[in-house]
Amino acid sequence: MSIIFGPVASRRFGKSLGIDLSPGRKQCNFDCVYCELDPAKTMDRYEEIVSVETVIDAVAEGLRTHQDIDVLTVTANGEPTLYPYLEELTKGLDRIKGSVKTLILSNASTIHRSEIRRTLARFDTVKLSLDCATPRCFRRIDRPEASVDLEGIKEGMLAFRQEYAGTLIVEILVVAGINDKAEEVEALNDYLLQLNPERIDLGTIDRPPAYSVQPVSYERLRELSLHFDPSLSVHITSRKDLGALTPSSYSREEILDTLRKRPLTPEDVTLLFDEPSRRRLRDLLQERKVRLEENHGVNFYRPA
Ligand code: SF4
Numbered sequence: 001m002s003i004i005f006g007p008v009a010s011r012r013f014g015k016s017l018g019i020d021l022s023p024g025r026k027q028c029n030f031d032c033v034y035c036e037l038d039p040a041k042t043m044d045r046y047e048e049i050v051s052v053e054t055v056i057d058a059v060a061e062g063l064r065t066h067q068d069i070d071v072l073t074v075t076a077n078g079e080p081t082l083y084p085y086l087e088e089l090t091k092g093l094d095r096i097k098g099s100v101k102t103l104i105l106s107n108a109s110t111i112h113r114s115e116i117r118r119t120l121a122r123f124d125t126v127k128l129s130l131d132c133a134t135p136r137c138f139r140r141i142d143r144p145e146a147s148v149d150l151e152g153i154k155e156g157m158l159a160f161r162q163e164y165a166g167t168l169i170v171e172i173l174v175v176a177g178i179n180d181k182a183e184e185v186e187a188l189n190d191y192l193l194q195l196n197p198e199r200i201d202l203g204t205i206d207r208p209p210a211y212s213v214q215p216v217s218y219e220r221l222r223e224l225s226l227h228f229d230p231s232l233s234v235h236i237t238s239r240k241d242l243g244a245l246t247p248s249s250y251s252r253e254e255i256l257d258t259l260r261k262r263p264l265t266p267e268d269v270t271l272l273f274d275e276p277s278r279r280r281l282r283d284l285l286q287e288r289k290v291r292l293e294e295n296h297g298v299n300f301y302r303p304a
Contacts, residue, residue, distance in 0.1 A: 003050065003058040006073075007066050012297035013103060013125070014070030017062050019055065021076040021083040024048045028078035029109050031143040032131075034175055035210040037077055042145040045082055052085045056092040063096065072097060074104040074123070081110040087119040094122065103127065105171075109148045111156035117163060125296075127169040127201075128157060132179045133187035141178045154191060161195055167296050168197040171237075174204045174221060176214040185227045193229055198296050200228070203237040218271065225262050235298050236268060247274040255281055256303050259290060263300035266292075 005018040025048065026040040063069060072093060074080050081104075083089065093102060101124040108128040110116045120126050130153070132138040138150045161168060172188065174180050179188075192200060202225055205215035216224075218239055225234045250258065250273055258264070264272070269281060281301065284290040291304045 003055055004062040007069060010071075013073070013101070015066070015068055016071045016073045016103070017059070017066060017069045019059060019072060019074045021050065021055065021074065021080045021086075021089075022046065022048070022078045023050065024077075026077045027082060028076075028107075029082060029145040029148055030079065030107050031210070032107075032173075033141055033143065033178070033209060033211040033213045034173055034205045036207045037210065039210045042143070043082075044145050044147055046078075046084060049084060052088050052092055055089055056096065059093065060096050063098075063100070069100050071101040071103050071124075074102065079107050079109060080104060081106050081116050081120070087115070087122075090119055090122045101125065105129075107142070108153050108157060109144065111160055112149070112152035113156070114159075117156065117160045120160065121164045121166070123166060125167040125169065126160075126164065127171055129171050129173070130154075130157070130188070130191075131173055131175075132184055133191040134184060137179050137184050137187075141173075141175055157195055161197070167199075168195075169199045169201060169296070170195070170197045171201045171203065174202065174216050174224065176216045176220075178213070180216050180220065180224060182227065185224050189228045189232070192232055196232075198233065199298065200232055200234045201237045202234055206238055222268070222272070228262075230261055233295050233300070234262065235265065235295075235300075239267070239271070247272060248277070249274050250277040250280065252280050252284060255284060256289065259301055259303050263293075263302045265298060265300055269301065 003020055003023050007015045007017050010016050026037045027046045029042050029044050031039055031042050103125040104123045105127045131141045135150050202221055221236045225236055228234050288304050290301055292299050293302050
């Protein structure tokens with residue numbers, strides 16, 4: 001049982017020290033088909049609880065051992081907002097962390113509760129999952145506890161957006177045959193246009209999943225990303241099945257047109273563009289027709 005894990009290097013957040021609030025076993029109110037942990041009975045509250053003091057002592061020790069940490073990432077073998085002393089814990093972290101930033105990864109299931117929103121608002125960055133915006137799809141992919149309500153999540157996220165001054169990131173995990181359909185992406189797009197988070201991370205299954213489900217390819221993620229409104233900052237995080245991908249040739253106009261529809265990261269460009277197209281992109285950058293812009297730790301090429 002280890003509360004602290006890492007440090008792990010993250011391009012987006014720097015050097016991160018992980019804090020697991022459920023180190024003994026999976027404790028979650030979802031049983032997602034794609035979960036990296038084994039399937040488990042859902043619960044609406046933790047049954048095994050580590051004391052705040054134990055967590056804070058472990059974090060303090062971790063920060064002493066690793067003095068170059070950029071961010072403390074609160075997560076769990078399960079859902080961290082089910083930890084009953086989260087507010088007390090965040091206050092304790094604030095006391096010992098110095099200039100280190102804080103990040104929490106949550107499935108958003110409890111965000112309809114104002115006291116949870118108040119606690120989440122203490123973090124520098126909050127990353128919330130939202131795999132589907134329609135109830136049937138949500139229940140199929142996230143397999144939540146009966147008490148979890150998608151409308152409550154959506155309303156809670158909108159309320160949080162109004163109240164929160166930090167960086168809000170939404171993560172969508174795409175599973176083949178479930179939330180990769182046009183109508184599901186459309187419903188997510190409509191909702192996310194209202195929410196307007198700083199960034200949307202679009203990924204797929206990268207590690208062995210709890211249930212027998214399949215990832216989608218990078219190409220498919222890219223196709224899906226084009227269905228989101230260009231005003232939304234969508235970042236493709238998975239690089240699945242790249243063997244099948246052959247870089248293509250883009251004219252200058254095609255590059256500008258592609259970036260108008262969906263800004264690309266340097267990694268996307270490496271995958272999608274052949275060498276002459278990359279040269280054209282460099283020319284466009286020099287001519288200031290394209291700019292490289294940082295969005296909360298991720299660089300995007302955009303039309304100037
Ligand atoms: S919310 Fe996270 S921990 Fe819970 S089942 Fe889904 S992927 Fe697993």
